Amino acid sequence: MKFKLIVSLIVAFIFTFTGGYLAATGVLDIFSGQKGTIRIAGGTAHIPVMKEAAMRIMKINPDIKITVAGGGSGVGVKQVGEGLVDIGNTGRKATADEIRRYGLVLHKFAVDGIAVIVNPKNHVIQLTKKQIEDIFAGNVKKWSDLGWKDRSINVYTRDASSGTRKVFWKKALNKGEITQKANFVKSNGAMKSAISVDPYGIGYVSIGHLDNTVVAAAIDGISPTLESVQDGKYTIARGLYMNTKGHPSGLTKHFIDYILSKEGQQIVNAKGFMAVR
Amino acid sequence: MKRYSEKLVEAGFFFSAAVSASITFFILLFMIVFSLPLFKGGHVFQVLRLGWDPYEGTFGVLPMIVGTGIIASLALVFAAPFGVGCSALISVFSRRGFGRFLRKIVEFMTGIPTVIYGFIAIFLLVPFIREIFEKGTGMCVLSAAIMLALLILPTIVLFLSDAFDGVPQEYLNAADVLGASPCQKLIHVIIPSSWRMITSGMILAAGRAVGDTLISLMIAGNALQIPGALSDSARTLTAHIALVMAADYESPEFKCIFVCGLILFVFSLFIVQGMRMLGAGKVGEKR
Numbered sequence: 001m002k003f004k005l006i007v008s009l010i011v012a013f014i015f016t017f018t019g020g021y022l023a024a025t026g027v028l029d030i031f032s033g034q035k036g037t038i039r040i041a042g043g044t045a046h047i048p049v050m051k052e053a054a055m056r057i058m059k060i061n062p063d064i065k066i067t068v069a070g071g072g073s074g075v076g077v078k079q080v081g082e083g084l085v086d087i088g089n090t091g092r093k094a095t096a097d098e099i100r101r102y103g104l105v106l107h108k109f110a111v112d113g114i115a116v117i118v119n120p121k122n123h124v125i126q127l128t129k130k131q132i133e134d135i136f137a138g139n140v141k142k143w144s145d146l147g148w149k150d151r152s153i154n155v156y157t158r159d160a161s162s163g164t165r166k167v168f169w170k171k172a173l174n175k176g177e178i179t180q181k182a183n184f185v186k187s188n189g190a191m192k193s194a195i196s197v198d199p200y201g202i203g204y205v206s207i208g209h210l211d212n213t214v215v216a217a218a219i220d221g222i223s224p225t226l227e228s229v230q231d232g233k234y235t236i237a238r239g240l241y242m243n244t245k246g247h248p249s250g251l252t253k254h255f256i257d258y259i260l261s262k263e264g265q266q267i268v269n270a271k272g273f274m275a276v277r
Numbered sequence: 278m279k280r281y282s283e284k285l286v287e288a289g290f291f292f293s294a295a296v297s298a299s300i301t302f303f304i305l306l307f308m309i310v311f312s313l314p315l316f317k318g319g320h321v322f323q324v325l326r327l328g329w330d331p332y333e334g335t336f337g338v339l340p341m342i343v344g345t346g347i348i349a350s351l352a353l354v355f356a357a358p359f360g361v362g363c364s365a366l367i368s369v370f371s372r373r374g375f376g377r378f379l380r381k382i383v384e385f386m387t388g389i390p391t392v393i394y395g396f397i398a399i400f401l402l403v404p405f406i407r408e409i410f411e412k413g414t415g416m417c418v419l420s421a422a423i424m425l426a427l428l429i430l431p432t433i434v435l436f437l438s439d440a441f442d443g444v445p446q447e448y449l450n451a452a453d454v455l456g457a458s459p460c461q462k463l464i465h466v467i468i469p470s471s472w473r474m475i476t477s478g479m480i481l482a483a484g485r486a487v488g489d490t491l492i493s494l495m496i497a498g499n500a501l502q503i504p505g506a507l508s509d510s511a512r513t514l515t516a517h518i519a520l521v522m523a524a525d526y527e528s529p530e531f532k533c534i535f536v537c538g539l540i541l542f543v544f545s546l547f548i549v550q551g552m553r554m555l556g557a558g559k560v561g562e563k564r
């Protein structure tokens with residue numbers, strides 16, 4: 001009995017060391033031997049990148065727990081400002097007022113475009129900026145006005161705390177109004193699923209969320225892709241930020257460093273955003 | 278000794294009753310205190326009237342009040358006849374076999390989380406409604422009301438079948454002796470004598486319909502307009518609170534939430550009072 005215990009202890013000992021050694025390679029080694037939690041909330045465009053990074057970190061070190069929640073940029077600022085989370089994500093630059101009130105420090109880690117999306121069944125995949133303004137303002141009400149079926153256009157938008165909405169409103173709609181008839185959805189993911197099931201819908205998402213369930217419309221002949229955002233041809237773009245209350249320390253700092261490292265920026269690229277480093 | 282322990286138990290019950298009653302009271306107080314700044318500034322009429330456009334500085338929740346009223350009452354109108362029918366089947370027409378099976382199903386339905394109803398509706402009901410109207414998104418007043426009706430149906434059925442079961446056997450025997458068919462028994466004996474319970478069940482159901490957030494948030498479309506047709510998308514007060522909750526604490530949007538909460542409170546107060554008056558009147562007539 002005693003012998004067995006000693007053997008299993010030795011085996012455990014060896015495993016811990018070799019395991020620790022094997023994991024301690026690459027950029028992730030700053031996390032080895034660490035313990036604790038990182039809480040992340042806010043912008044919903046960020047979620048794919050955050051989840052992937054969190055998964056890689058937690059895989060090599062199960063002692064670290066990273067939680068990733070959505071809520072929108074407004075929630076990101078509010079929760080990090082009140083100390084409810086360690087990192088508050090925003091899909092827009094925090095306002096001067098927010099930075100001052102909460103003492104935020106901004107960490108820009110990616111550049112993202114915002115695409116106008118329609119259902120794959122829709123034939124209208126080329127739009128002008130003027131047409132987009134008119135559609136979202138409710139001046140153009142029927143798809144037949146754009147050369148498709150005689151069905152009404154269903155406009156989808158996001159709630160006021162969305163960073164995606166704020167940037168889209170500013171850069172695509174020139175701060176024009178959004179019709180009162182617009183349907184509201186609560187995240188980039190919800191927007192995509194709403195449009196993917198509504199043949200007559202139109203909405204907007206972060207380009208990192210694009211896949212084959214929706215079609216991104218070309219605006220003035222330019223499709224929203226990583227390349228067109230990168231060379232500045234596609235202008236509805238924005239930075240993605242992680243925000244911390246004061247300068248980050250400990251695990252939170254390691255996490256941000258990791259996202260900004262070569263490997264982290266590769267994740268950013270793989271998820272359809274433009275790396276900043 | 279026994280007396281002493283009884284007193285203790287009594288005190289314990291009194292304490293828990295007082296706590297639950299005072300929580301309701303404190304919530305009301307809390308909401309009044311927090312919406313006070315808006316009342317003081319004379320903005321309240323603005324809140325009750327104008328449209329919601331934070332960028333323009335207008336914070337009216339009238340569309341949401343109307344939306345809540347329409348969706349909840351439609352749901353009740355849809356659910357009530359089905360509820361009465363189901364419970365009649367369970368407690369009067371088929372007390373064994375199928376009725377019992379139905380009751381088991383209804384009991385199971387109470388445990389289904391609302392998010393699942395919402396989720397299923399997005400994939401099954403919403404596209405169907407969209408194609409029927411050939412207009413709008415399918416996320417509309419009608420879809421939300423149908424799903425809400427489904428949500429409150431178990432409440433109504435369980436309440437009503439209990440009420441029907443509680444009708445004194447002598448009444449039923451008397452009706453049998455007079456040669457009444459089950460249908461006549463239901464209409465002339467069972468429903469009138471359980472009227473008060475029926476109204477209580479409806480109050481509970483209406484409360485759930487007004488208070489439910491997820492279904493209207495997911496499938497009513499949340500548009501900021503006063504719905505003019507069944508196919509129009511609308512926003513309820515609860516969905517509005519959920520959507521605005523993310524705003525900055527300091528912003529006027531956020532302060533509006535408390536007014537919305539207060540309105541919801543008043544809403545349910547009116548429902549309860551109205552239904553009670555309805556129930557009381559009928560009972561006086563019959564007994």
